[in-house]
Structures are given as structure tokens and as C-alpha cells.
Amino acid sequence: MESANHLNQQEYGAIERAPLPRNMIENSMFEEEPDVVDLAKESPSYHIDSDDVTYEPRSSRLLVRGLGENDMDEDEEDYESSARLLGMSFMNRSSSQRSAASSYTCQQPSRSCSTLSTKTTAVGVLILVLVVSMFMVIYFVPSCTFTKKGCQKSNSSMGSIYPISTSGELFPWTDLRLPLSVHPVHYNISLHPDLNSMTFQGNVSIVVKVLHETKNIILHSSDMNIIKVTFEDKEYRFLEYKPWQQIAIKFPEDLKKGQYVLKISYKANLSNSYDGFYNSSYVDTAGTKRVLAATQFEPLAARKAFPCFDEPAFKSTFVVKMTRDAKYISLSNMPKIKTTDLNENGLQEDEFESSVKMSTYLVAFIVAEFSSHSKNVSKTTVSVYAVPDKKDQVHYALETACKLLVFYNRFFEIDYPLSKLDLVAIPDFLAGAMENWGLITFRETTLLVGNQSSPFDKQLVTSVIAHELAHQWFGNLVTMRWWNDLWLNEGFATYMQYMSIENVFSNLDIDIEFLNVRFKALAKDALNSSHPVSAFVSTPEQVEEMFDSVSYEKGASILLMLNATLRDGEFRKGVIEYLQNYNLSNTESKDLWNSLSQVSKQSLNVSEMMNTWTVHKGFPLVTVKRSGTQVTLSQEHFLLNAENGTDDSLWHIPLTYVNDSCSVLRSCKQVFHLKDKADSLQLPGQVKWLKFNFRSDGFYIVHYDEQGWSDLISALKVDVNVLPSEDKAALINNIFALSRLGKVSFRQVLNLMEYIRNETETAPLTEALSQLGQIYRLLDKRSDLNLASRMTTYIKDHFGSLMESQSYEVETSVSKMTLRSALLETACALKGPNCTTQARHLFDQWLASNKTLQIPSDLMRTVFKVAAQTDEGWSELLDSYKHSIYDTEKRKMLEALASTQDVRKIIWILQKSLDGSEIQNQEFPLVIHTVCRDFAGYLYAWDFMKENWEKITQKFPVGSFAIQSIITSTTSQFSTKTHLTEVQNFFSSLGAKGSQMRIVQEAIETIKQNMRWMEKNLKTLQIWL
């Protein structure tokens, strides 16, 4: 999946990096991670009264709403109390046990194997829990537990006090995870959605294999009305335990090993939220409302469309049949075999080929009125689908997907296995894109571009396509066994996205974007609220929260570091071996490391090194002290808010460095493996300076002694080209981070910044603007007008001549457009007269041309933002927003509309985007983010979020990326005690579901960090700005 944050990726000058990821379209970021032991497993040890057990994962209740449930409030109170009762670990996470939790990855061969980390603490806790549970079990269990034929003996390690199902009977399973005794082999799914009543009927026939004798079949089902269950053509009753979205079919006798057929028929509503089998609508250019139905299953929503074994390791084959009205088309993962006329009111049934073996979250189907263009490449027909009005905007995506498919086929040495690949732009879609096998779904913004689009706009579309295509191998062909290793999917797809674009579309200058992504990942991972790359997850909310910066961006960053450390070609060789070994099956992190270790036997123990990067949260700060040719190195955890003292995490760091005699070419790079807390290295000769972390390929921050910093700064002042641009950007990034940590004074930061007047390269300039912009906005939000205006002067002084020298003509280099966009957006935001005049001039020309003039795409947002500050400009933009069919432009118009300083307009746009009436609901996170950037809106946005919290969480599930983005936008610019208290009070007033969210911990930590920074640096700013 791709989170929706990509959509901010080209913001620089005026943006804060730390709070909002630019790249991820999918999800979360921040703190906290679960307890070592899944406390939910203990729940059966307590006697739970059925009245108490109303815990329902939030996302499921969104679907229930579609089925007519209305009293959310009561439900939510129940949710809290029962979650407390159940001891749900999501509600009960303790950061102190975090490091021990990380390597819990047990799943096979039996649920009873709790392979906790080797750390003794974890083992200790496990033993303790087992002892307690044994006691509870002996005390409470029904007698069946210990009989040979008893209650799931082979599967249930903990509990045998069963929850109460909906009917009042005992539900025969006691774990959020399904038993392993029964595996699905094949599904036949027949669906008939009715797009008038927004309901659907379904029949699913599942061939199951009984591996261990059992009296029960347990599978997932959520928010559906099950009409009939048959097993081997005999009807059976079923039990449902809604809190865990499970149903059970109980048999009087043990089922013998063998293959059977389970059939379930059911009815449900098409979902009103963005997951499951959901309904979406849009208004076409003729003003007619059109409806469609599409799916979004990852991570846990396939169970909302058909009863299934909804865990990634239960791979199976699928045949989908779709009944639809003749005016629609239907699409699914596989090619269509045939269409049958049903002779009932013009209904037709499409049948699709049997799928490859895959996980449930990758199943997809769509019923809509779409147009497409296709092309054959290798042995695959690639098609891009969009609503008819936008059918001319699919060509770039089609060409791009074909080129990337050829690249990946060659790179992985395994051909994409299906004969077709559809890419579909869905009008209302919350994620950025979703890699369903053979049927990738996108937001319109991430797939469609007009013919006139610049490479600047194409960069986003290319990135998202490259990401989703990489998933066809990483994720679809080889899948993580459980969501704790989500990074295997997402980190890899993110890394491959940059690598493939660098190879196939070198004109897109994607390296600058990837560098920013690494900086962003560092900023997130520096917080105490971060979590290890591979972290224990159990509850639905924990699974949702895994779609975050750590899984995606840190995952990609550590893969880059590994590739840069291995010898040429080894990384690819190991990856190919991994894909071949685990083709169509499931893996854990260690499987990848083992494959890579095998190819790099002589040079590096990959498992040993990489484990240190996946089991600890955070990253190391490397401190370098040089005395002549003797260099001492030490590492410690870079933790911005080390309130509980430092921990003793150690990383195996492949430290790279260059010196003054050779510093630009890759061949200059030297490597030293720092595995201990401290070590030293002897240089062969005298050097003037050393720069560590060559090209910022490594995921760590470097601090030098005073002499080390000043040698580097002097070298840059003498010759700005003495280092590659990534290294210069990293020096800027690191020194700001070190100043936040209190390791360097702000005066030193400003000292480094002096060199920037001679800088012309995009990466260091945009990094500097981004860092200064963050500080400016904090000062602005504190109403420290004096310092804010001095910061404005400082920025103009250091960047003014570059700002003035920018043209307003069409530009073709993406790197130059990125820089120009950052410079001019800042210049206009700071009301630089030349910039605002030029912007107004371009806007007037655009109006005069009846909106046909092409404003250079990298300048469009800046131009529109300036224009939106007048009533007339704002109205013109709103009118264009409503009528434009070009989504890239529309988004820029929307950002401009949301940047207004007029409070009435701010209120209007917040309300409209939340209720989805005139502004698409999917854009609410972007709207609130934009409103929060300026002084006029940010306090109002905070109040708006508080007042509308219930409504917001009905639309966007708790833990989802959208919620994370909303909370970050509204809180990350507070830097006073009053605001801290207010944020704390608000979220604690929500009870466990509010205050325990990882993003809330991150928000609080960020405010505290802002306060500390201000306390420490206000004086310096007063003196030195």
C-alpha cells in the first residue's frame, strides 16, 4: 500500500518535515509499542460476562454503521471498558519493555510456540505469564481442556475459558489469531452488489484442508448477515464472536484430516468508509452523480467482503464471479474468462480465472463505469482504467507501468506471473494506492496526469507506480508471515521504488526525494515514541499503526545502507535468491537476512548486522573525535527526549568516511565496522578533515568534536564543491538535529549556515530552508513577532539573491524545479515583493486566458496561494477546483484555498472537507495540514479537530494514517506549557482510545521538544539572528 502522504512530497521551503511525512501514502509514525506478551491472550483467563464484551475494533464499526447502527457513543464506552477488561495490549502498551518485544515473530508451526526474543527479559516475562496462565487455566477451565479430544489442544496455549458468542453460547476459540488446524486451499466467491441500494449478496465456497483433527473451524467475518452455512453440503449452525471478527462452525465429532468444502451465503451493506467492499461516488462533467463499488482489504478488511481466513499466511487460490448491471464493467485480480447473461433485469455475470496462490488482503474487485487503454509488454497486458471523463490522462501511467514492469522482470529474474496487470484510478480512495495482485488501485492524483504535465508532477505518479509494481514481487509473491514484519513488504517496495526510478527515469532526480525520505525517517525515529522496524502486533489497531514511517521509510533506509555496504551485485543476488526460495510463500525478517548472508559469506554477516537495525527502535548517534591520525568513535542511542536515561542499545554500524584528499567519488569511500560502544581507527596519514556517513547512505547521525566541525565548515566556506550534495545536506540536517539534542549550540548551526550563500545545489538548499522554516513557524505561532521577523530577514539575507534570480518560465529539470518551488514558495510566504508581484501577474494572465495558460507546474501552488489571499482570487480558484478534471492541479488549488487567512473561509473549507460535500472527504487531512501552517488557522484547526473528533474518527479509523496526519498537523507547532496541557487534557479526556495512540505520544513528545528547544535557544536567537 502507499500512504497518502506522498501527496505532500514536493513541499519544501514552507514545510515542516518532522511532523508530516512527505512520501508515505500509507500511514503512521510515532511511539510506543506493545508489551512483550499479547495480553489479549490472557483474556480468556478472566470470566467475561457477555454483556461486557462489546469491544469491537474501530474500523469494523465503521462498517456496522453502514448496516444501520447508530449509537456510536454507547458503543465507544463499551469499547473502552471491555478493552480494559480484556487487557488489550493496544490499550496497555509500555515503552519500557519495548526492546524486548521486538523479535516476537512466532507463528508456525503452531500457535502454541511463543518464540519470544532471545532476550532473557522477554523469556522471563513469558515464563511468568505461562505460570500465571497455567494457574488460571487449572482454576477456571472446563474439563474438556485436558481431554485428548478437548478444546483445540494443539492450538490454544493459554486459555480455555471461552468468550461468549453472539448467541450466548461459548465461542470455541480464544485467540485473535486463527488456529492452524484448518487451512484454506481455494475460494469460489460469487458476489452481486446492488449499486442502487448499496448492498451486496455473496456466496463463498471454501475448500479447506484439515491438518489436525479438530471439532471446530474458525474463520473471519465482519459486519455481514450470514444466511446459511453448509459443510460438505450439510447445513450447520455457526457461532459469532464479533469483538474478534470471528465465526466458528462446531462439529459433534472430530473432523479427520482431509479436504472438505465449506459454503457460506450472506448479505451485507457496501461500506461507507474506505475499506472492505465500499461504495464510492463522483459527479461527472455533465453534473451527473455516478456510483461505483471497489475494495480496499489491506490490512484486515477482506473479512468484510467475504468470510475468510484473513491472515497473510493463509495463502490460497481464488475464483471470483461478479454479477452486475450491464452498464457497468467488473474487474478482479485475474483476467475475465467469460460473461454470462442472467436474463434477470439485464444482469450479467463475469467470471474470472483462478488466481495464483495469494493472501486474502490482496484480493480485489471493482464494479464501475470505467474506460481504459492497454498495451502488451513481455507476456502481460497492462491497462490503465479511469472514469470516462479522464480517459485521456492515462497514457503516462501506461507507458511508465510498462517500462517498470520490464525493469522488474529483469531485475528480479522472475517474470510477473499474471497475463494482465490493471492500474485503476478510483475517484474516492483514502490510501495513495494498493498493490492488489493484478488489479492495483490508486487515487486519481497518484495515477492520472494530463498530457501537458511536467516531470515535476510525473515524479509522484512514477513513484507510486514503481512502489506498487515492486509489491507484485515483495508482498504479493513473497509475503510477510504476519504484520509484525510489514516492513518486508513496505520497506522493500519503498526502496525498490527509488532504485527502479533511478535506473529507468534518471530525469526525475529521485535521489533528492529519497534523501529527504531518509531525513524524515530519522526525525521520526529520534522520538521515544518510535518502535522497532520489526515489532510485535496483535490487535487491529496495532496492525493499522504498523503502516508508518518506520515500516516504510526506515525500512527503505536500512536496505539502502545494506546495499551500499555489500559488494557490487551481492544485494541483488541475495534478493533474487530470497524471491526464488520463498516464491508464493511467507517469510520473516531472518529469511531475508539469511538469503543475503549466503551470497555475502566472505564479506559480511548480514543477519548479525541487520538484526541490530530491526530489533532496536531508533538509530545511533556516532561521535567522532580526531587527534592527528588517531580517531575515536563511539555510539549511543540518538533519543531527543531521553527522560528515562539512555539505553544500552548497540548497533552494528557500517561507518563510511571520506577525507579532504578524496571526498566526492564513490571510490573515495572507506568503511569501518563499529559494533561496540566505542572503538578507534588509525588513519594511514594526516588529513585536514573527515566526513562520516558518505552520501548519507547510512541510517545514523554523526557528531564531530569542535575542531572536526570547524574544519568541515571552513572547508565548505573555501570550496562549496568539496563534498557531494547529499553530504552537505546531511551536515545541515545533522547539525540541526544535534542542536535539538543539545549537543551543539545554535550559534554553531548558524556558523555552518554561513556557507549556504555560495550553495547552488538543490538538496542542501532545500534542507536548509526546511529546517529554518520549521523554526520560523514555531516563532510565528508563539506570536514572537520580533524574532519571526528577524528570522525572515535572516532567510532573505541568506537565500534572497537565489530567490531573486529564479525565472518564472517553464523549466525542465526536476531538480531545478524542486529548488525553485521551495525558494519561491518561501519568498512569497514571507511576502517578498518581487515574488508576490510575479505570482499575481501569472495568475492574472491565467485568468485572462480563460484558465488555459500553462502556469509552470512547480510554481502553480505558489501562484495560487498568493491569489487565494484576495476574495476574487479565492472565488475563482474555488470555481476551478469544482470544475477541473486534472487532479494534480485541483490539489494545488485546494491547498491554495486552504491557505487563506480569512477565518470564515477557513471554517468553511474545514467543514466542507469533513462532510465531503464540496471538497472530497479524502482531502480532509491535506486541508487541515494546510490550514495549520499559518497563524490564522492553526488554533482554529485545533479547536475544530477537538469539536469534531467523533465525526473525524467515524470517517478515518483510529490508528490510520489519516488520523495520524490530522493529529500531527494540529499539534506539532505548539511550544508552550499551556498548549501542552491542553493537548494532554484533550486526549486523556478520550480515555484509552485517545491517549494510548502512538501518535498522541508522539505529539506530546514533539511539543515538549519544541518547548525545550525554545527555552534553550531563544536567547541565542535574540543575539545571533
Ligand SMILES: [Zn+2]
Ligand atoms: Zn506499499
